[in-house]
Amino acid sequence: MSVTSPERPAETTTKRVLLAAPRGYCAGVDRAVVAVEKALETYGTPVYVRKEIVHNKHVVETLRERGAIFVNETDEVPEGARLVFSAHGVSPAVRASAEARSLETIDATCPLVTKVHKEAVRFAKDDYDILLIGHTGHEEVEGTAGEAPEHVQVVNSPDEVDQVVVRDPAKVVWISQTTLSVDETMETVRRLRERFPSLQDPPSDDICYATQNRQVAVKKLAPECDVVIVVGSANSSNSVRLVEVALQSGARASYRVDRKAEIKDEWLEGATTVGVTSGASVPEILVQDVVSHLADHGFGSVEEVRTATEDLMFSLPRELRAGLKAAGEETKRPRREARKELPQV
Ligand code: SF4
Numbered sequence: 001m002s003v004t005s006p007e008r009p010a011e012t013t014t015k016r017v018l019l020a021a022p023r024g025y026c027a028g029v030d031r032a033v034v035a036v037e038k039a040l041e042t043y044g045t046p047v048y049v050r051k052e053i054v055h056n057k058h059v060v061e062t063l064r065e066r067g068a069i070f071v072n073e074t075d076e077v078p079e080g081a082r083l084v085f086s087a088h089g090v091s092p093a094v095r096a097s098a099e100a101r102s103l104e105t106i107d108a109t110c111p112l113v114t115k116v117h118k119e120a121v122r123f124a125k126d127d128y129d130i131l132l133i134g135h136t137g138h139e140e141v142e143g144t145a146g147e148a149p150e151h152v153q154v155v156n157s158p159d160e161v162d163q164v165v166v167r168d169p170a171k172v173v174w175i176s177q178t179t180l181s182v183d184e185t186m187e188t189v190r191r192l193r194e195r196f197p198s199l200q201d202p203p204s205d206d207i208c209y210a211t212q213n214r215q216v217a218v219k220k221l222a223p224e225c226d227v228v229i230v231v232g233s234a235n236s237s238n239s240v241r242l243v244e245v246a247l248q249s250g251a252r253a254s255y256r257v258d259r260k261a262e263i264k265d266e267w268l269e270g271a272t273t274v275g276v277t278s279g280a281s282v283p284e285i286l287v288q289d290v291v292s293h294l295a296d297h298g299f300g301s302v303e304e305v306r307t308a309t310e311d312l313m314f315s316l317p318r319e320l321r322a323g324l325k326a327a328g329e330e331t332k333r334p335r336r337e338a339r340k341e342l343p344q345v
Contacts, residue, residue, distance in 0.1 A: 016299060017294050020275065021308075022210070022213045031108065032054055035108040037063070038324065039320060043082055046067065047068050048076075048081055050071060051071075053070075056233050059281060074094060089140055110208075116206050119202055119206070129153070130172075130175060131192060132152050132154050133180065133188050144175070158187045158190075171198075172196045172199050172200065179238035221275045226252045226253070226272060227267055228253075229255055229257060231256075246275065260293040268294075268297055274294055274299055316333065
């Protein structure tokens, strides 16, 4: 994926990398990946996982090699088997289907996605029309909308606002997918409010802390960058948004790559400052591979641009903790990856 913004002169002659912080794994991804690892360790194979546990090719391939079996739907799982729900969440219909097959489920839905589900349930109960800002077809949106299909309509972008039809303009609320562009979402809300002045806000931010923090860090470094490389998979919403944010914030070009092998030499031609960041589902090792690749191409100086410090960590899914406890195993866990300290600018 590549997009180019207007020409901007380079401001420094020393080839350098600006490394965004925070980047990479968020608390919800960390919890979901550890949940599958622990399930494999504790119960052995097979452990089935509905959809990609998180939207990252490397993570999915690694877990598959360790014995996880990824399926699209519950009816692909043998009756009574163990199934993990992904970090993106599932609708009540999926839960019911798993129950009907007597599956032993482990719910790795990120608690911040669950929070949005609860909002949908509550506003539906109060008979609101719920405008879910998000991307049609994304698993998280399917799960949230499935909580109250009769009340929810999905609004993909500001351009769709004019097509929204509600029963009572005085009883409308918006909620959102957790991994959107903050700026675009606010534009959608602005336009919705023009049409529906009584539009109610969600009780708290639905775009999660990790999505917001990664966008803020990219906004800070992008104006200094000729190129911003975002490590992340094509189906990772927050990774794709980071490319857009980099361009909107002044980077001359921005590219998303799954791994360093996808970086093209021509992207670096004439560049003196390369920004690097990663989506919330990306292991740090892939970022360090990119940094090494850039060092091999003369970008040996690495400076971290930190805009926030994150220390949130979620406990493992309840069903898994119960299983670990029964097996006499530790239910707490150390932080997954210690971040390498780098000089800050
Ligand atoms: S990106 Fe946000 S909502 Fe999604 S798993 Fe991470 S913390 Fe949870």
